[in-house]
Amino acid sequence: MTTPLPPLTLYLAAPRGFCAGVDRAIKIVEMALEKWGAPVYVRHEIVHNRYVVDELRAKGAVFVEELSECPDDRPVVFSAHGVPKSVPAEAGSRQMIAVDATCPLVTKVHNEAARYSEAGTQLIYIGHEGHPETVGTMGQLPPGEVLLVETLEDVETLQVRDPQKLALITQTTLSVDDTAAISAALKARFPAIILPAHDDICYATTNRQAAVKAMAPKIAALLVIGAPNSSNSKRLVEVGSAAGCGYSMLVQRATDIDWRALEGAHAIGITAGASAPEVLVNEVIDAFRARYNLTLEMVETAVENIEFKVPRILRQETA
Incomplete structure (x- = not known):
């Protein structure tokens, strides 16, 4: 019994x-393989999932961490997390076929950062140090133009160029509640800071x-x-x-x-x-x-x- x-x-x-950004990024690698055949190089994991990466690797994708690991004569795809400006610039100088799979919502944050910087505004970025999205977003502008904040404690010690010319952007994958608390602390310390019109969190x-x-x-x-x-x-x-x-x-x-x-x-x-x-x-x-x-x-x-x-x-x- x-x-x-x-x-x-x-x-x-x-x-x-x-999500739509992940779906698009995977589709981009698959379509690149269809168009140019294997191997297609992918700078960083296209999305953070071992199963997905292994499936694409089996189809002919080669995952690398840096562009220096890619040959000039094969296509390279930039991951959904986005890349610093220096990466597509290097790909261009090497005349590589480069396909950008950056999530459009991450690109939106990159564009916001560029607009503020052109107006002489320094950016504060809520994100996780070392995460590819953080590296990519901070790499859109010269060093010192984007200041990283991870915690409420970071807000207290932050040194800015001009408290009257600040704007806030955030990593798209953060906790809504944690980000709201850090955002409020930044507003309390720097009342003139410009907050995102719509939350950067996707x-x-x-x-x-x-x-x-x-x-x-x-x-x-x-x-x-x-x-x-x-x-x-x-x-x-x-x-x-x-x-x-x-x-x-x-x-x-x-x-x-x-x-x-x-x-x-x-x-x-x-x-x-x-x-x-x-x-x-x-x-x-x-x-x-x-x-x-x-x-x-x-x-x-x-x-x-x-x-x-x-x-x-x-x-x-x-x-």
């Missing part, structure tokens, strides 16, 4: 997983965090499917903890789940970072189904239907 499986309600956040990051907050009161534990180097995925874990989840954990895929930590839980939430494919969500659901008598519930807080065009150089080929 088989022992009946224990009951469990699995709440699925919606939206979750791929719609997908905001929506995924809102879904976790809505789900939190219903669940004992939260699993976020995503990569350890994915900023937006790590923020989802933090949002879950802050919203009251006793256990909030990042897993790359089903094999990473700590089943002992979930013992006794009757309701668990699942979400996925913006660079995690739905196939990994389904893998996790299947792993739960093998261990529990599962009830699936959707927690939907927004519907996303945004789509970004791929660069013209790829659209011309497929026309």
Whole structure:
């Protein structure tokens, strides 16, 4: 006689997983491979997800960290996180075929920075030091023109050129709540600072965090499917903890789940970072189904239907 499986309600956040910028970036690499054949070089992981990178590598993408690792005669794709201005300049000087997969919402922040700088305004950037998006955005302008702030403590010690000529921009994948607190502290210390007209934090990051907050009161534990180097995925874990989840954990895929930590839980939430494919969500659901008598519930807080065009150089080929 088989022992009946224990009951469990699995709440699925919606939206979750791929955003329009990630979808576009992956499509760009695939279309580049179709157009020019393998290998196509990609500077930095196209998006922060090992499964996605491995799938593209199997199709002929070669991932490198610097342009110096790329030959002149093969195409190179710049990752969704964006690159410093020096990178496309070097590609141009080497007459390389370069395809920019920078998320359009990151490009919007780059353009804002350029506009402010042209007016003599110094930029303050809320972001994570060393993250590719931070490196790319700060690299749009000469050293000293963009000052990095990571914490409330950083605000207190910040030295600016002119308190009357400051503007704020942010990394697109941050915690909405943490960024609001740092933004308020900056406004209190520098009342003349120009805040973003619309939050620089992207719609997908905001929506995924809102879904976790809505789900939190219903669940004992939260699993976020995503990569350890994915900023937006790590923020989802933090949002879950802050919203009251006793256990909030990042897993790359089903094999990473700590089943002992979930013992006794009757309701668990699942979400996925913006660079995690739905196939990994389904893998996790299947792993739960093998261990529990599962009830699936959707927690939907927004519907996303945004789509970004791929660069013209790829659209011309497929026309």
